[in-house]
Each structure stands twice: as structure tokens, then as C-alpha cells.
Amino acid sequence: MNYDVTIVGAGPAGLFASYELANYLNGNQKYKILLIDKGTRALRRNCPLMSPKEKCTFCNPCHINYGLGGAGTFSSGIINLRPDIGGELHELMRSWDAAQEMINYVDSILLKFGAPKDRLFRPNEEKVKEIQKKAAKAGAEFVPILQRHIGTDKSPLVIENMTNYIETSGIQVAEMTEVYNVQKTGNNFVLKTNKGDVESKIVLLAPGRAGAQWFYEQTKKLAIDTVPGPLDIGVRVEVESFVMDELTSAVWDPKIIMYSKKYDDKVRTFCVNPRGYIMKEVYDDGTIGVNGETYADKKSNNTNFAFLATVKLSDPLEDTIEYGKSIARLMTRLGGEKPIVQRLIDFEKGRRSTWxxxxxxxxxxxxxxxxxxxxxxxxPYRIVTDLMEGLEKLDNISSGIYSSNTLLYAPEIKYYSVKTVVDSNMETVVDNLFVAGDGAGLSRGINVAAATGVLAARGIMTKLDLN
Incomplete structure (x- = not known):
């Protein structure tokens, strides 16, 4: 099978790149474009944990991590409408205004395909000022953000609508297709897949967080320039919703950033889910993790959020993915292939929780x-110390978080891969090889991942002389 452009990964980066190319093609069949994903279509993704049985059956591939829409499909569906949250888009584009315009463009596309217009959450200025004062006194920073909430229950339909548009515009979508490796052969690329070889003139790699390890392996084979990337390790915290009401009434997904006293490590809240649910994730290597989700209609009595410490490694161990995986493997064994849950009071006292x-x-x-x-x-002890210090600071901002009732789930690890060296079009040092999204280390969220996909598509269009 021969194509002009092949996109690997149909998460936000791959989908938005496909959308941009579909728009410029406008039904023109001159170019053959293929979008590949390891999982299935958004509306066919069905996790047994979301059924009445609430039991993980280790689907292969995991419907939470893989499939059209990416891992974000079953997250809370929060779109941060700022270019410096979820990545550093303003640095990639070398302009704050251009980056903000791009984020607004991403939001407009989501609205076009069914994202709810009435779920735009603007920071409550009066409440924000009060929380910022508390945060400053506690030695932290509270970042107010304009956010759109799509919801775990609404996201699959938005993704499906977008996929249908892409297909009707002439782009071929290959689901349940795993790419084993990518080779450069002459001026073209050959992709080895479970459904045969694919030859392509131009390739965009957008494998997402779940594909970070795979991407790292490809960078070594293809001699793609990279720099070591960070790793976020921590827990998912669950409290009764009223404990977080002061924060979530000011900003839907409050961002609080601090630095630990002992190690000066960055510690932050991430993906706050007001009245949401906690989900289990299963990766290809059998390791497990946790994440959170929020529905537009269905509600729990709890609020959960990730609490993460950022780890940066240096020579001789610069492979943050392997470091994270070594922790995930140990946690998976300790939990018997299930996430570990622990009361905060037991975590503090160093004793095991029981039912x-x-x-x-x-x-x-x-x-x-x-x-x-x-x-x-x-x-690791260092991360435990960071988390304990951070939770105490959080309690000074939102009283009741540091409580004997609070539950912690682990591990929550965000695999961002190495950071790929790219130009303004997201092209690597390998001619005609583009990258985008979290898996390439260029973003840490749906908004910036989607934006890098758009930038890559525009770079590809220049190569195809479509502009």
C-alpha cells in the first residue's frame, strides 16, 4: 500500500492533523492519506470498568489508552484554553498571540463537531483572588484558566463526528492497526504493521502518551534528534466533593503549582475531576496506572485530582520512561495487577491500608x-516526601484535603517521552518525518497536542504544495 502521507496515532494530534489536511484537500483525490490507530473507533471503545461489573478484563489493546481520540477520550475532556497549560505552545510558535489564536482555533473545531457550547468555565475573579492569596501564603501558585469541559460521556461522539468528516473528505482511516516500526528506505518510509507494509512519502508520528516508549525506540532507529524529557510521578487523590468546592467553584480544573521544601521539586495538581470517577489504565507491557474522568451528566459524591512530582534525570540514566516503567512494574506487582489504594493517614504513618x-x-x-x-x-522516598509536603500545603489552600478520610491511588505516571527537536512545522532532522503531541514530548494535554497536529499538517501541506 502506497500513500503520500501516513499519520500514526489518532489521538488529538493525529486527528487534528487529519482534519487540517482534509480541509485543504477539499475532496481532491490527488493525494492519498492514511490515518492509523492501534485501537478502535471512539464509539466502539468500551471499558469493562465502566460496566456494572466494574472489573478490568485486560482488553488488548486497552480501550482507555488506545483508540481513536487517544487516551484523552475517556478523561474528563477538559480543554485548557491557554497555550502555556498542557505544554509550551508559545515557545514552539515563538509568539504568545499566535499560540493563543491557535488554541482558540482548536476550540472552534471541537465546537464544530459537537463539544458543548454551554460548558465554558470562566474563572470567578473574586474567588480567584482569595485563593491566590491563600496559595501565596502557603508557598504555592494558583493559576486561573478559561476551560471548556466536554465530559467523558460526550467526548466519544465529538471524536466520532470528527472521524466521519475526515473519512468523507477522502482520508482513509485504519483502526486496529499496530505499527511495529518505521524504516527510511531511500526517499520513502516503510511502516511495518500487523496488516502488512505501508509505504509513504511523508510520515507524521503522533503515538500519544501510551506510545511514548514505542516512539523513543523509533527515535533511536531513525536517528531523530531529541533531548531528555521530564516525567511526572505521583498519586490520584480522592476527597468528598465539598472539600474542593471552594477551588472548583473558582476554576473547574484548578491548577496549583508549588516546589517542595526539601528537594525543590516541582509538585502540581493536574486533571481535577469535580464529582468525577477514578479509572484504571493498562499499558502494553502489562503495567497499570490510574486516571480520572468527569461526565457531563453522571455525577459521584467525590472529587479527584492527580498530584504529581516532576522528575528530571541526567547522565548516566536519562531515560525517564524506563525509570517510570520500573516504578510502574513494581507497583503493578505490589497491587496484584491492580492499582493500590491507601488512606492518607496510613500513607503518613507508613502502614498498609486494609479494606x-x-x-x-x-x-x-x-x-x-x-x-x-x-x-x-x-x-521512591524522594517522591513520597514531595507528595507529603505538597498535600500539607494544599490543605492550607483547601482545608480538608490533608485528612484521615482522603484516599490515594497509585501509580499515576505521565509518560511524555523524550522531547523531539523540531522546526516550526514540527518536522524533525529526518526529511519528511514530522512529529506531534504528547508521545513526541511536545505537549502535555489535549489542547497543545491538537495544536501541534495542526502545525504539522500545515508543514506537510507545504511539502505537498497544497498552500
Missing amino acids: DRIARSTVKPTLKDVTPGDISMGI
């Missing part, structure tokens, strides 16, 4: 497929 102790908490866990245990048995 009896969990039952004493007023917080009723929204993820049942877990193992009560001791998170500090698998998370």
Missing part, C-alpha cells in the same frame, strides 16, 4: 478494582 481501614473513611472509593496497600513500598 477495614478503607471502610472507616467517609470517602467511598469510585474505583473498586484496587488493592489496599502501602504506596511508599513502590514509590
Whole structure:
């Protein structure tokens, strides 16, 4: 099979690149374009954990991590409408105004395909000022952001609508297609897949967070220039919703950033899910993790958020993905292939939680497929210290977080891969090889991932002389 352009990965980066190319093609069949994804279509993605059984059956591939729409499809569907949240788009584009315009463009496309117009959350200025004062006194920073909430229940339809548009515009979509490796042969690329070889003149790699390890392996084979990337390691915190009401009434997904006293490590909140649920993730290598989701209609009594410490490594161990995976492997074994849940009071005292102790908490866990245990048995001491310090600071901003009722789930690890060296069109040092999104280390969220996909598509159009 021969194509002019092949896009690997149909998450936000790959989908938005496909959309941009579809727009410029405008039905023109002159160019053959293929969009590949390891998983299935958005409306066919069905996690057993979301069924009444609430039991992980280790689907291959995991419907939470893989499939059209990417891992973000079953997240809370929060779109941060700022270019410096979810990545550094303003640095990639070398202009704040241009980057903000791009984020607005991404938002307009989501609205076009069904994202709810009435779920735009503007920061409450009066409440924001009060929280910023509290944060400053606690030694933290509270960042107010304009956000759109699509919702876990609404996102699949938005993705499906977008996919249908892409297909009717002439782009071929290949689901359940795994790319084993990418080779440069002469002026073309050959992609080895489970459904045969694909030859392409231009390739865009957008494998997403779940494909970060795969992408890292490809960079070595293809001699793509990269720099070491960071890694976020931590836990997902679950509290009763009223504990976080002051924060979530000011900003839907409040961003709080701080630096630990002992190690000066960056610690932050991420992906806050007001009245949301916690989900289990399963990766290709069998390691597990946790994430959060929020529905537009369905509500729990709890609010959850990721609490993450940023890790940067240097020579001789610069492979942050392998470092993260080594922790994930240990945590997976400790939890018997299930995430570990622990009361904060037990975490503080260094003792294992049991189901009896969990039952004493007023917080009723929204993820049942877990193992009560001791998170500090698998998370490095430095990270544990960062998290403990950070949770105490958070309690000074939102009283009740540092409580014996609070539940912690682990591991929550964000694999961002190495950061790829690219030009303004997202092209690598390898001619005609473009990259985009979280898997390439260029973003840390749906908004910037989508934006890098658009930038890559525009660079590809220049190569195809479509402009």
C-alpha cells in the first residue's frame, strides 16, 4: 500500500492533523492519506470498568489508552484554553498571540463537531483572588484558566463526528492497526504493521502518551534528534466533593503549582475531576496506572485530582520512561495487577491500608478494582516526601484535603517521552518525518497536542504544495 502521507496515532494530534489536511484537500483525490490507530473507533471503545461489573478484563489493546481520540477520550475532556497549560505552545510558535489564536482555533473545531457550547468555565475573579492569596501564603501558585469541559460521556461522539468528516473528505482511516516500526528506505518510509507494509512519502508520528516508549525506540532507529524529557510521578487523590468546592467553584480544573521544601521539586495538581470517577489504565507491557474522568451528566459524591512530582534525570540514566516503567512494574506487582489504594493517614504513618481501614473513611472509593496497600513500598522516598509536603500545603489552600478520610491511588505516571527537536512545522532532522503531541514530548494535554497536529499538517501541506 502506497500513500503520500501516513499519520500514526489518532489521538488529538493525529486527528487534528487529519482534519487540517482534509480541509485543504477539499475532496481532491490527488493525494492519498492514511490515518492509523492501534485501537478502535471512539464509539466502539468500551471499558469493562465502566460496566456494572466494574472489573478490568485486560482488553488488548486497552480501550482507555488506545483508540481513536487517544487516551484523552475517556478523561474528563477538559480543554485548557491557554497555550502555556498542557505544554509550551508559545515557545514552539515563538509568539504568545499566535499560540493563543491557535488554541482558540482548536476550540472552534471541537465546537464544530459537537463539544458543548454551554460548558465554558470562566474563572470567578473574586474567588480567584482569595485563593491566590491563600496559595501565596502557603508557598504555592494558583493559576486561573478559561476551560471548556466536554465530559467523558460526550467526548466519544465529538471524536466520532470528527472521524466521519475526515473519512468523507477522502482520508482513509485504519483502526486496529499496530505499527511495529518505521524504516527510511531511500526517499520513502516503510511502516511495518500487523496488516502488512505501508509505504509513504511523508510520515507524521503522533503515538500519544501510551506510545511514548514505542516512539523513543523509533527515535533511536531513525536517528531523530531529541533531548531528555521530564516525567511526572505521583498519586490520584480522592476527597468528598465539598472539600474542593471552594477551588472548583473558582476554576473547574484548578491548577496549583508549588516546589517542595526539601528537594525543590516541582509538585502540581493536574486533571481535577469535580464529582468525577477514578479509572484504571493498562499499558502494553502489562503495567497499570490510574486516571480520572468527569461526565457531563453522571455525577459521584467525590472529587479527584492527580498530584504529581516532576522528575528530571541526567547522565548516566536519562531515560525517564524506563525509570517510570520500573516504578510502574513494581507497583503493578505490589497491587496484584491492580492499582493500590491507601488512606492518607496510613500513607503518613507508613502502614498498609486494609479494606477495614478503607471502610472507616467517609470517602467511598469510585474505583473498586484496587488493592489496599502501602504506596511508599513502590514509590521512591524522594517522591513520597514531595507528595507529603505538597498535600500539607494544599490543605492550607483547601482545608480538608490533608485528612484521615482522603484516599490515594497509585501509580499515576505521565509518560511524555523524550522531547523531539523540531522546526516550526514540527518536522524533525529526518526529511519528511514530522512529529506531534504528547508521545513526541511536545505537549502535555489535549489542547497543545491538537495544536501541534495542526502545525504539522500545515508543514506537510507545504511539502505537498497544497498552500
